[in-house]
Amino acid sequence: MGSTERLKGSTDTLSNSNKCDLEAARRLAKRLYNLEGFKRSDVAKHLGKNNDFSKLVAEQYLSFFDFTGMTLDQSLRRFLKAFALMGETQERERVLIQYSNRYYHCNPGSISSQDGVHCLTCALMLLNTDLHGHNIGKKMTCQEFITNLDGLNGGQDFPRDLLKALYNSIKNEKLEWAIDDDELKKSLSELADKSDNAHFKGISRIGSGSNPFIDISHDPNAAVYKSGFLARKIHADMDGKKTPRGKRGWKTFYAVLKGMILYLQKDEYKPEKALSEDDLKNAVSVHHAMAIKATDYEKKPNVLKLKTADWRVFLFQAQTPEEMESWIRKINSVAAMFSAPSFPSAIGSQKKFSRPLLPATTTRMSQEEQLKSHEAKLKHITTELAEHRSYPPDKKVKTKEIEEYRLKEHYLEFEENRYEMYVKLLKEGVKEILSGKESDSSGLKKSQSSPSLNQESSPASAKVKRNVSERKDYRPETPSSKEKVT
Numbered sequence: 001m002g003s004t005e006r007l008k009g010s011t012d013t014l015s016n017s018n019k020c021d022l023e024a025a026r027r028l029a030k031r032l033y034n035l036e037g038f039k040r041s042d043v044a045k046h047l048g049k050n051n052d053f054s055k056l057v058a059e060q061y062l063s064f065f066d067f068t069g070m071t072l073d074q075s076l077r078r079f080l081k082a083f084a085l086m087g088e089t090q091e092r093e094r095v096l097i098q099y100s101n102r103y104y105h106c107n108p109g110s111i112s113s114q115d116g117v118h119c120l121t122c123a124l125m126l127l128n129t130d131l132h133g134h135n136i137g138k139k140m141t142c143q144e145f146i147t148n149l150d151g152l153n154g155g156q157d158f159p160r161d162l163l164k165a166l167y168n169s170i171k172n173e174k175l176e177w178a179i180d181d182d183e184l185k186k187s188l189s190e191l192a193d194k195s196d197n198a199h200f201k202g203i204s205r206i207g208s209g210s211n212p213f214i215d216i217s218h219d220p221n222a223a224v225y226k227s228g229f230l231a232r233k234i235h236a237d238m239d240g241k242k243t244p245r246g247k248r249g250w251k252t253f254y255a256v257l258k259g260m261i262l263y264l265q266k267d268e269y270k271p272e273k274a275l276s277e278d279d280l281k282n283a284v285s286v287h288h289a290m291a292i293k294a295t296d297y298e299k300k301p302n303v304l305k306l307k308t309a310d311w312r313v314f315l316f317q318a319q320t321p322e323e324m325e326s327w328i329r330k331i332n333s334v335a336a337m338f339s340a341p342s343f344p345s346a347i348g349s350q351k352k353f354s355r356p357l358l359p360a361t362t363t364r365m366s367q368e369e370q371l372k373s374h375e376a377k378l379k380h381i382t383t384e385l386a387e388h389r390s391y392p393p394d395k396k397v398k399t400k401e402i403e404e405y406r407l408k409e410h411y412l413e414f415e416e417n418r419y420e421m422y423v424k425l426l427k428e429g430v431k432e433i434l435s436g437k438e439s440d441s442s443g444l445k446k447s448q449s450s451p452s453l454n455q456e457s458s459p460a461s462a463k464v465k466r467n468v469s470e471r472k473d474y475r476p477e478t479p480s481s482k483e484k485v486t
Contacts, residue, residue: 021052021053021056024053025053025056025057026060028046028057029057029058029060029061029063029064030060032046032047032057032061033061033082040084041083041084043061043084044083044084044085044086044091044095045086045087047061047095047098048087048092048093048094048095049091049094050091050094055094058094058095058098059098061098062098062099063102065078065079065082065102066106067103067107068107071165071166071169072110072111072121072124072166073165073166073169073170075099075106076099076121076124076175079099080175080176080177081176084177085177096118096121096122096125099121100114100117100118100121101114101117103117103121104117111158112153112156113153113154115154116152116153119149119152119364120149122359123149124166124170124175126359127140127145127166127167127170128170131170131174132174142163142171145163145167146163146164146167148341149163150376151373151376152341155369222258223258223259223434224256224257225257225258225330225333225434226255226256226257226326226330227254227255227256227257228254228319228327229253229319230253230255230316230327231250231251231252231253231300231316231317232264232315232317233248233250233251233314234247234248234312235305236311236312236313237312238310239310239311240311240312250317253265253282254266255316255327257286257330257331257334259334260285260286260335260339260360261285261286262283262284262285262286262306262331263282263283264279264283265279265282266278266279266282284306285308285309286306286308286331286335287309287338287339287359288308288309288335288339289307289308289309290307290335290414290417290421291304291307291327291328291331291332292304292305292328293305293324293325293328294315297315300317301317302317302318302319302324303317303318303324304316304324306331307414309358311355329433330433330434332422333425333430333433333434335422336370336374336421336423336425337363337367337426337430337434338363339363339422340360340361340363340364341363341377367430371426371427374422374426375423377419378416378422378423381412382416384412385409388408388409389409392405393405
């Protein structure tokens, strides 16, 4: 009897606690909505945290918005004018998920599902960056926008007229954040002061903060797929630009493939130890990346080559051939399984080419859906590469146009190889590869000190030449330019 009474009392206490939380969330949400004691730049950090109370606050905050009868772009504009969508990638995406849920609740018949609303919301954010950004190059067309969203409405296509209307709306008027420059600078300055400046820069190296869907998020709870010692050499910087000579040296790290990020730790490996600012600075995202054996690098054995979404190129030396192959399989499997669909398409012109945006967020697709998406992309890329090669530039055209042609061809060749790899891995069963418990004993045994990785495989006096395939890691050269091979 006593135990029953205690249980009843415990349940009442739990119920009262939930009720108190809801009331507190309502009060805070109302103050945030009315900006009572808060700046616009303060709102997002109360809505996007990964806990139950923050979720309640976000739900209550969205309840103050009535999107009934509005188109998706109209409601998104109104929502973004209310506050500044700031914070880390995952925080901002949580806010937009709540927005998508609210829009669907207000307009249940306009789009078939909440996931469909969220997909379109992400698409509009990326379209806005593509059409109105400063460094994108050729702007996406309406047809390209529609093609990119094929089959993403719960396996069906979104209504074509809807996509046309959304495209034209964003094209004619860009999305605006409701924050002035002074307030933005102040809020960023406050953020830098709270963490030390070097730490702030380290986090920014992973996520630049310019767009919620192309930044790289650091998730401390992500799964660890592989760890062990690797030596790293930076081979090419962003956009395939050759790394300066003084920054190309080999450095040894303890590497941890966690989620979609390859962390490179300088210090002795300790699972319970938090990542330092240097660890975050050295982190490499493997979303939309591809790892292969560096057959063209002959100075050291067991070297793999990793090319990232932003076209940086790294060389990593493993301790054994088996470890090298294991790293290649794990990295490619993570990229194949979790990379969100590219957006927009790999489309360029004969005169000016620019690579598409590649979202760093994790895909919401199942393995089967991801495979179909990769197969469709592979087919599209293969067709475009064939068409591109059918119309080579005339020998009389300017050198710049020939360079653009070669750049696009190089890009399409890489994308074809990448998607072929992804399709192959998914067909083989990527989950089994990621869940397989491969031995990292070679690295763990040496956790008390730096590993003695194999050194030069050829005599010190031997002259090693870089062949054509290695040179392709850099931006394609014009016929008149000559590079001294080092």
